[in-house]
Amino acid sequence: MSEPASTAATTTYREALREALRDALRADERVFLMGEDVGRYGGSFGVSRGLLDEFGPERIRDAPLSESAFVGAGVGAALGDLRPIVEVMTVNFSMLALDQIVNTAASLSHMSGGQFHVPLVVRMTTGGGRQLAAQHSHSLEAWYAHVPGLRVLAPATIDDARWMLGAALDDPDPVIIFEHGSLYGMEGEPWEESPVRPIDLEHAVVRRAGRDVTLIASSQSVHVALAAAEVLVADGVEAEVVDLRVLRPLDGATIVESVTRTHRAVVVDEGWRSVGLSAEVSARIMEGAFYELDAPVERVCTLEVPLPYPKHLEDAALPQPQRVVDAVHAMGLGG
Amino acid sequence: MSANGHALAHLRDMVRIRRLEERCIELYSAGEIRGFMHVYIGEEAIAVGAMQALGPEDNVVATYREHGHALARGIPTRAILAEMLGRVEGSSRGRGGSMHLFDAQRRFFGGNAIVGGGLPLAAGLALATRMRGEDRATVCFFGEGAAAEGEFHETLNLAALWRLPVLFLCENNLYAMGTALERSQAQTDLALRASTYAMPAWSVDGMDVEAVARAVDEQVATIRGGGGPCFLEAKTYRFRAHSMYDPDLYRSKEEIARWKQRDPLDLHAAALRAAGLLDDDAFAAIETDAAAELDDAVAYARQGQLEPVEELERFVVSERVLR
Numbered sequence: 312m313s314e315p316a317s318t319a320a321t322t323t324y325r326e327a328l329r330e331a332l333r334d335a336l337r338a339d340e341r342v343f344l345m346g347e348d349v350g351r352y353g354g355s356f357g358v359s360r361g362l363l364d365e366f367g368p369e370r371i372r373d374a375p376l377s378e379s380a381f382v383g384a385g386v387g388a389a390l391g392d393l394r395p396i397v398e399v400m401t402v403n404f405s406m407l408a409l410d411q412i413v414n415t416a417a418s419l420s421h422m423s424g425g426q427f428h429v430p431l432v433v434r435m436t437t438g439g440g441r442q443l444a445a446q447h448s449h450s451l452e453a454w455y456a457h458v459p460g461l462r463v464l465a466p467a468t469i470d471d472a473r474w475m476l477g478a479a480l481d482d483p484d485p486v487i488i489f490e491h492g493s494l495y496g497m498e499g500e501p502w503e504e505s506p507v508r509p510i511d512l513e514h515a516v517v518r519r520a521g522r523d524v525t526l527i528a529s530s531q532s533v534h535v536a537l538a539a540a541e542v543l544v545a546d547g548v549e550a551e552v553v554d555l556r557v558l559r560p561l562d563g564a565t566i567v568e569s570v571t572r573t574h575r576a577v578v579v580d581e582g583w584r585s586v587g588l589s590a591e592v593s594a595r596i597m598e599g600a601f602y603e604l605d606a607p608v609e610r611v612c613t614l615e616v617p618l619p620y621p622k623h624l625e626d627a628a629l630p631q632p633q634r635v636v637d638a639v640h641a642m643g644l645g646g
Numbered sequence: 647m648s649a650n651g652h653a654l655a656h657l658r659d660m661v662r663i664r665r666l667e668e669r670c671i672e673l674y675s676a677g678e679i680r681g682f683m684h685v686y687i688g689e690e691a692i693a694v695g696a697m698q699a700l701g702p703e704d705n706v707v708a709t710y711r712e713h714g715h716a717l718a719r720g721i722p723t724r725a726i727l728a729e730m731l732g733r734v735e736g737s738s739r740g741r742g743g744s745m746h747l748f749d750a751q752r753r754f755f756g757g758n759a760i761v762g763g764g765l766p767l768a769a770g771l772a773l774a775t776r777m778r779g780e781d782r783a784t785v786c787f788f789g790e791g792a793a794a795e796g797e798f799h800e801t802l803n804l805a806a807l808w809r810l811p812v813l814f815l816c817e818n819n820l821y822a823m824g825t826a827l828e829r830s831q832a833q834t835d836l837a838l839r840a841s842t843y844a845m846p847a848w849s850v851d852g853m854d855v856e857a858v859a860r861a862v863d864e865q866v867a868t869i870r871g872g873g874g875p876c877f878l879e880a881k882t883y884r885f886r887a888h889s890m891y892d893p894d895l896y897r898s899k900e901e902i903a904r905w906k907q908r909d910p911l912d913l914h915a916a917a918l919r920a921a922g923l924l925d926d927d928a929f930a931a932i933e934t935d936a937a938a939e940l941d942d943a944v945a946y947a948r949q950g951q952l953e954p955v956e957e958l959e960r961f962v963v964s965e966r967v968l969r
Contacts (some may be wrong), residue, residue, distance in 0.1 A: 380769065428964040484963055
């Protein structure tokens with residue numbers, strides 16, 4: 312909320328998210344936004360600012376601090392043929408609604424023999440880097456990506472922030488969208504006005520082509536990987552960066568295809584190393600490209616601590632470009 | 647149907663539920679039904695008394711002790727038994743079993759086996775009704791154990807705040823599995839607790855089907871009239887153990903026997919006899935019909951198909967397209 316207003320030539324991740332909401336609300340009267348402080352406050356991270364005036368309190372619905380009840384109400388409203396977008400302030404708070412998401416939203420279609428489906432979108436903030444300490448900063452995307460019945464999206468770019476929501480609303484099943492708190496203020500070129508349709512909610516994409524090593528990341532970590540790739544240029548290393556975009560279903564084919572060309576992989580993930588997304592990606596590489604590897608897969612993850620408040624400690628815990636560079640050097644490239 | 651006809655229908659439905667579940671216990675003992683199975687024996691008056699107030703447009707959310715609600719809602723006995731036997735012909739293709747009966751056509755939203763988990767869902771269904779300008783009541787059944795869950799408090803507040811058309815119907819059978827109400831909840835007056843969320847909150851004798859019917863009729867009328875949510879506690883007792891696994895060590899035989907003296911079937915049959923609406927022949931006919939319905943349904947379920955393993959992963963992702 313403190314970033315300078317974007318100029319006409321650029322926009323922000325936050326503005327892209329807001330425009331996606333506005334677009335969805337205009338396109339279908341069944342769409343509504345519900346969550347803590349989405350209305351009068353304007354969204355705890357400012358994403359929905361101004362929408363209350365345009366769409367009114369029925370459709371920009373401030374909810375009590377009852378995550379389980381309002382996420383569950385989103386499930387029920389979806390069953391009642393509305394198209395709810397539920398905002399949960401942070402992934403840490405979403406733990407209070409985990410039952411409704413996992414036991415009900417994700418399970419209902421299968422356990423009812425396909426009779427019911429839950430076209431629910433849940434948006435939540437994830438990630439660290441803002442000195443918000445141990446109960447507002449974690450990256451628990453992998454918890455959701457573990458669960459059959461959910462689609463899990465992690466927009467890392469302004470274009471994905473702009474276009475993923477509308478496609479998520481067209482999905483008959485529950486979709487979780489992770490917005491990284493450090494990306495809200497990210498400035499960039501205006502979004503593509505005429506994207507390829509349908510919007511792709513299946514595939515990872517190569518954000519930077521390279522021949523020597525594949526850096527696999529999602530969300531904010533894509534930007535860590537891209538920064539590392541720039542540093543590595545000076546060492547004569549051309550790193551490819553794969554943005555996962557979709558954490559479930561995970562696009563193993565794009566990962567394997569890239570690693571088959573580069574023969575080396577570093578997974579960059581803001582989740583913890585143990586039993587997380589980086590472990591899954593590493594396993595997919597082992598399953599699909601084992602004989603292509605010239606070195607063991609490296610992982611750069613958040614250190615296994617609850618994220619601390621002081622900046623120097625938080626920085627030390629989170630993946631940084633230099634750690635990625637060091638990991639690539641350790642594989643015998645550059646350095 | 648006349649009032650007398652309704653009263654007889656209530657007896658018939660309670661008998662059908664009782665005999666269904668007695669048959670389920672036999673099938674369980676024979677190994678044809680597995681998993682967790684929770685029977686409703688002793689509590690039939692609540693589902694029957696409540697469901698008569700609803701039309702096909704209304705929504706029902708139930709718990710894992712929902713065989714009676716499913717039958718009273720009109721889900722065919724065949725589909726219920728086929729589900730219990732895990733057959734494709736079951737109400738959930740056999741995938742849910744006893745705890746997860748579903749029927750989209752009859753707006754029966756389960757079959758929820760997370761205590762308190764159905765309350766937010768019911769509020770959401772009611773929110774959809776409100777926002778779409780539809781005329782639907784949502785009735786959400788849950789046990790008194792759910793009143794200890796956060797969802798109870800979160801959802802009652804949310805529903806009252808938004809004046810949602812939902813009836814929270816608490817079936818207080820006094821035990822959350824083996825934990826007595828007074829051993830787990832500081833304030834045992836559940837209607838009093840619900841009333842603090844600014845909604846009409848009543849208690850009713852859950853062993854008296856006509857008393858339940860009158861209370862639900864009135865509260866559903868309030869809901870339909872835009873009066874916001876209501877809460878109803880139906881005081882009842884389960885005559886059987888919590889589930890087929892439960893050795894029932896936490897209640898005295900005397901207590902169970904005392905409650906069985908107020909068996910809702912016996913009470914209602916006696917009232918009908920006293921009013922001259924029921925004689926031995928009529929009662930025998932109800933029993934004969936119920937037995938024949940069950941014989942047919944058990945045979946149907948046994949002849950049902952097991953879902954091919956190749957279809958195991960169907961419906962994890964919906965096969966339909968929206969809009």
